[in-house]
Amino acid sequence: MLQSGYINFFNANKCGLYRHFSETASGLDLVDTFSRLRSWKDGRNFEATNPWDPAKNRNKTPCYCHAIHHDNETGDYMLVLWKGDSDKHGPLYGITVNPDGTIEQAVEQTKTKGKKQMIWGRPCYYWVVPELNIVASIKFDNSRTDSAMFQEWVTGCMNFRVPVPEYRVSSTEKGFTRFEMMDEADKFKYYFQFDLSMKSLATSSAEMQNLARRVTQIVRRETVSIKEVDKRKGFAKLFKNFEVPYISAEDNSLRQVELRVEAKPTVKEIETIIETYAADHDSKAWEDVGFVLDKSKSIVWASNYRLTEHISIEDHGKPVFKADHIYANIKANRDRYLGPLRKDLIKKQALANG
Structure with a gap:
């Protein structure tokens, strides 16, 4: 069956070791x-690719690595992550984990049989393009996109799991991972x-130009927790100052x-x-x-x-x-997908160079 989806592109603003x-x-x-992530993933059992200890991080969504593919010709990486999920928005899938840590083909929840150990969730697809310093998420009906989770997974792996023997690695009192060079001259x-x-979209596009001419207000929506406030403090007090009808915080924490x-x-x-605040969620949400x-x-x-960009792929009956x-x-459509990005990069470089 042909599956249709879409590709969203992200700037990789930072990737690496930084001083404060x-x-x-x-x-x-x-x-x-991503070369190190791929080497680390190879030969590792599925459950060990979640960088967080589930017992110590119960509030963090578990994320596993299903596969990392590298193309030697383009230098691109393709990642299939597995977002631990239990919500009912769309089909839920289970991966069987065997005693030796290997996994079997994912099966839709309604088709599962037996009592084998299952890790429930949905796939997430990410395409990394080092050539343009770009990352893309690929979304289908049965998959998820979560750029925040992807960033946390990469950071968690590099901080806690992936070996970096050429650096001295330690933990701070606040739980941050610190890297130091072996060269004593670099302190x-x-x-x-x-x-x-x-x-x-490129700032030179007609759509962006037209939008700028018509905007009169900027809207920001957030879901605010007031669980810890004491009745009439914080946001509750702010609402009172504006004389907004308000119900006690005791009835609802959000x-x-x-x-x-x-x-x-x-x-x-x-x-x-747009690049800072545009929402990246799969279903309708208030935050935007x-x-x-x-x-x-x-x-x-x-x-x-x-x-x-849009994408269509034959799934051969696999979820x-x-x-x-x-x-x-x-790869067969790579030039078409990356064409607008290359043109935008050339324009920005021309502007920067005067």
Whole structure:
């Protein structure tokens, strides 16, 4: 069956070892990081690819690595992660873990039989393009995208699991992982960072230019926890100051908050807003950032201006794509997918060079 999905692109703002307040990496760049992740994953049993101890991190969503594929010709990496999941939004899948740590083909929950150990979840697909310093998430109906989880998984693996013998690695009192060079002349302390931001349409596009002309307000929506506030403090007190009818915090620990601010952002500022705040979630959620347009007063959400491409792949009746199979399809269309990114990069380099 042919499965249709879409590709969202992200800027890899940071990947590597950084000193405090530094913007320049001193090692473990995008190529080195994912090369090490691939070597570490090979031969490791499935459960051991979750970088967090489940007993000590019960509030953190478990994330496992199903496969990492590397293409020698392009230098790209294709990752299939497994997001531990138990919600009911769409089909749920289970992976059987054998006594030796190997896994079997994922099976839809409604088709599972027997009492074998299962890890429930959904696949997540990520395409890493070191050539352009870009990461892309690939979303199908039966998969998930979670850029925050992906960043945490990469960071967790590099901090706690992946061997880096050329560095001295230690933990701080607050639980951060610190890297130090073996060279005694370099006395600095480094910390691994992996930071992504949504890739927006090029600022030169007609859509972005038209949006900038029409924006009158910026909208920010958040879900705020008031569980710890004492009745009339914090957000509760703020609501009271604005004379908003308010029910005691005791009845509910969460409130949906919307803030609208009059603004006429430039195209560049809109690009920054989109790349920083555009929502990256699979289902409808309250949290988002958008723009109120003149006359119509309608809201256009920032996520509508993400740089997106469509993709179609034959699944051969399997619920999870293999990493090399999905990448073969991407590689066949790679120039088309990356064309807009290359053009945008050339324009930005031309502007930077005057």
